[in-house]
Amino acid sequence: MQDVEMDKVRILTGSDNVIEMQDIWKTYPDGTTALQAINVVIERNEFVYIVGPSGAGKSTFMKLIYREEVPTKGQISVNGFNIGKLKQRKIPYVRRNIGVIFQDYKLLPKLSAYENVAFAMEVIETPSRAIRRRTMEVLELVGLKHKAGSLPAQLSGGEQQRIAIARAIVNNPAVIVADEPTGNLDPETSWGIMKLLEEINFRGTTIVMATHNKEIVNTLRKRVIAIEKGSISRDEPRGEYGYEN
Amino acid sequence: MKISTVARHFREGAKNVGRNGWMSFASISSIAVSLFILGVFMLLALNVNKLADQLDNQVQISVYLETDTDQPKIENVERLIKRIPEVKSVTFVSKAEGLARFRESMGEDGKQALEGYDDENNPLPDSFEVEAFNPQQIAFVAKQIEAINESDPDKPVKRVRYGKGTIETLFSITNGVRNIGLFIVLGLAVMAMFLISTTIKMTILARRREIGIMKLVGATNSFIRWPFFIEGALIGFSGSAAAAAGLLIGYSQLVIKTNHSMGLYMLQLSTFDEVKWLVGGTILALGTLLGVWGSTISIRKHLRV
Numbered sequence: 001m002q003d004v005e006m007d008k009v010r011i012l013t014g015s016d017n018v019i020e021m022q023d024i025w026k027t028y029p030d031g032t033t034a035l036q037a038i039n040v041v042i043e044r045n046e047f048v049y050i051v052g053p054s055g056a057g058k059s060t061f062m063k064l065i066y067r068e069e070v071p072t073k074g075q076i077s078v079n080g081f082n083i084g085k086l087k088q089r090k091i092p093y094v095r096r097n098i099g100v101i102f103q104d105y106k107l108l109p110k111l112s113a114y115e116n117v118a119f120a121m122e123v124i125e126t127p128s129r130a131i132r133r134r135t136m137e138v139l140e141l142v143g144l145k146h147k148a149g150s151l152p153a154q155l156s157g158g159e160q161q162r163i164a165i166a167r168a169i170v171n172n173p174a175v176i177v178a179d180e181p182t183g184n185l186d187p188e189t190s191w192g193i194m195k196l197l198e199e200i201n202f203r204g205t206t207i208v209m210a211t212h213n214k215e216i217v218n219t220l221r222k223r224v225i226a227i228e229k230g231s232i233s234r235d236e237p238r239g240e241y242g243y244e245n
Numbered sequence: 246m247k248i249s250t251v252a253r254h255f256r257e258g259a260k261n262v263g264r265n266g267w268m269s270f271a272s273i274s275s276i277a278v279s280l281f282i283l284g285v286f287m288l289l290a291l292n293v294n295k296l297a298d299q300l301d302n303q304v305q306i307s308v309y310l311e312t313d314t315d316q317p318k319i320e321n322v323e324r325l326i327k328r329i330p331e332v333k334s335v336t337f338v339s340k341a342e343g344l345a346r347f348r349e350s351m352g353e354d355g356k357q358a359l360e361g362y363d364d365e366n367n368p369l370p371d372s373f374e375v376e377a378f379n380p381q382q383i384a385f386v387a388k389q390i391e392a393i394n395e396s397d398p399d400k401p402v403k404r405v406r407y408g409k410g411t412i413e414t415l416f417s418i419t420n421g422v423r424n425i426g427l428f429i430v431l432g433l434a435v436m437a438m439f440l441i442s443t444t445i446k447m448t449i450l451a452r453r454r455e456i457g458i459m460k461l462v463g464a465t466n467s468f469i470r471w472p473f474f475i476e477g478a479l480i481g482f483s484g485s486a487a488a489a490a491g492l493l494i495g496y497s498q499l500v501i502k503t504n505h506s507m508g509l510y511m512l513q514l515s516t517f518d519e520v521k522w523l524v525g526g527t528i529l530a531l532g533t534l535l536g537v538w539g540s541t542i543s544i545r546k547h548l549r550v
C-alpha cells in the first residue's frame with residue numbers, strides 16, 4: 001500500500017541514479033546563500049567524496065539529500081523520489097532509504113550499543129524477531145558484537161562511530177550520507193572506519209562522504225566533488241583532495 | 246497499528262510520565278482538583294433535581310376549615326372543590342387524623358411536645374388535602390378554593406396553605422450556584438490543561454535527541470507523536486480517576502450518614518448507584534479528554550515534523 005503510493009511520486013527516468021540534483025540553490029532564511037546552481041548525478045554504488053573549504057556548503061549539500069533542508073530552487077531526486085515535491089507525510093519513507101552518519105555520532109547516551117542500533121528498526125515498526133537477527137548481523141559487520149551491551153560512554157570514539165554506522169545501515173538503505181565521519185578520530189581509527197565504509201560500499205550501498213581528510217582522499221581514491229563558495233568547482237573520478245590542510 | 250506498536254507507545258508514554266515526575270504529579274493533581282470540584286457540582290445538581298421531584302410530589306394544598314363547620318357544609322365545600330377541573334383528588338382529614346399524622350411526622354422529639362393532647366382538646370381543625378394534576382396548577386387551584394370560600398356567606402375555610410414558591414426559590418438558588426461553579430471549574434480545567442501541555446512540552450524537549458534520530462531514520466510523524474498523546478491521556482486519566490474515587494467514596498459515606506436524618510423529612514439523596522456511572526464516567530472521560538487536548542496543543546507547537 002505504502003509502496004504503491006510512493007510509486008506515484010517516482011520520477012520514471014528508468015535510470016540507475018541514486019541522487020540527481022538539477023540547478024539546486026539554497027539560501028538560508030538569514031540570507032546566506034550556501035549553494036548555487038548545483039547540478040550533480042550520483043549513480044548507484046558510487047563512492048563520492050565531497051571536499052572544499054570550511055563554509056563552502058558541504059554540509060548543506062548533505063542536508064538537502066536527507067531532507068533536513070529543502071532547496072530554495074531546483075529539483076532533487078533521491079533513489080528515484082522527487083523529494084522536493086514529496087508530501088510531508090511521505091518523507092519518512094524516503095528517509096528509510098538513506099543512512100546518515102555524523103562527526104559527533106549522535107548516539108542515544110542511555111541506550112546500549114545494541115539498543116541504539118535496534119532503535120532505528122523499532123521506530124519503523126520492524127517485527128521484533130527481525131530486529132534481533134539484523135541488529136546482531138550489523139554489529140558483527142562493524143566488529144562490535146562483543147560490545148553490544150556497552151553504553152556509548154563506555155566505548156571509544158572509533159567504536160561509537162562504528163555503532164553509528166551500524167545504525168545507519170541496519171535498515172538496508174540505498175545510500176549512506178556521511179558528514180565528516182572521521183572528523184573526531186585519530187588517523188589509525190579513521191582508517192578502520194574507511195575500511196568499513198568501503199566494505200559497505202562493496203556490498204552495494206552508495207556512499208556520499210564530506211571530508212577534510214586529505215590523506216584519506218588521496219590514498220583511497222574515489223570520485224571527488226569539490227564545492228567552493230556554494231558552487232561545484234571540480235568533479236573528477238579518482239580525484240585528489242586538492243587543498244592544503 | 247500492530248499490537249506490539251501499541252504496547253510500545255503505551256510503554257513510552259508511561260515512561261514519560263515517570264521521567265517527568267514532579268511536573269506529571271502537578272498536572273495529575275490539578276486535573277484531580279478541578280474534576281473533583283466539577284463532581285461536587287454535578288452531585289449537587291443531581292440532588293437538587295431529585296429534591297425538586299420529591300418536593301413536587303409533596304406539594305399539595307391543605308385547606309383548613311373553621312372549627313365549628315358542620316358536616317353538610319363540609320360535604321358541600323368538598324363537592325365544590327372537586328368540581329375544579331385541575332383538581333385530581335380531595336381527601337378529607339379529620340382533626341383526629343391530623344393529630345395522629347402530626348405526631349408521626351415529628352418523630353421521637355415530637356412525642357413529648359404533643360403529650361397531653363387528645364380528641365378532647367385537639368387544637369387542630371378538620372382539613373382537606375387537595376392534589377392538582379400538575380404541580381404548576383397549585384397556585385391557581387388555591388385561588389379557586391379561596392373564591393369558593395368568598396362566595397359562601399359562612400366563610401367555612403380558615404386557611405388555604407401550599408408550598409408557595411419553594412421549588413422556584415430552590416431552582417433559582419441552584420442556578421446561581423451552578424453558574425458560579427461552572428465558571429470556577431472552567432477556569433481550573435483550563436489551568437490543568439495548560440499544565441499538562443507544559444509537562445508534555447518538557448518531555449518533548451527532554452527527548453529532542455531521540456526525536457531527531459527517529460525522524461532521521463524514517464519514523465512516521467504519528468509514530469513519533471503517539472507516546473505524547475498517551476502521556477497526556479495517562480495524566481488526564483490518573484487525575485480523573487483520583488477525583489472520581491475520592492468523590493464516589495465520599496458520596497457513599499455521605500449517603501449513609503445522612504440517610505436517617507433526611508428520612509425524617511421524607512427526603513432522600515440520590516443513591517450511590519444512581520450517580521456512580523454518570524459522575525464517574527463523565528469525570529473519567531473529561532479528564533482523559535483534557536489530557537489529550539493538552540498534549541495536542543504541545544505537540545502542535547513543539548513537535549514540528
Ligand SMILES: Nc1ncnc2c1ncn2[C@@H]1O[C@H](COP(=O)(O)OP(=O)(O)OP(=O)(O)O)[C@@H](O)[C@H]1O
Binds near residue numbers: 053055060
Ligand atoms: N542553518 C543555517 N542558517 C544560516 N546559515 C547557515 C546555516 N547553516 C549553514 N549556514 C551557512 O551556509 C554556509 C555553508 O555552510 P555549511 O555548513 O554547508 O558549510 P561546510 O562546507 O559544511 O563547512 P564545514 O567544512 O566547516 O563543515 C556557511 O556560510 C554557513 O554559515
Ligand SMILES: [Mg+2]
Binds near residue numbers: 058059179
Ligand atoms: Mg560541514
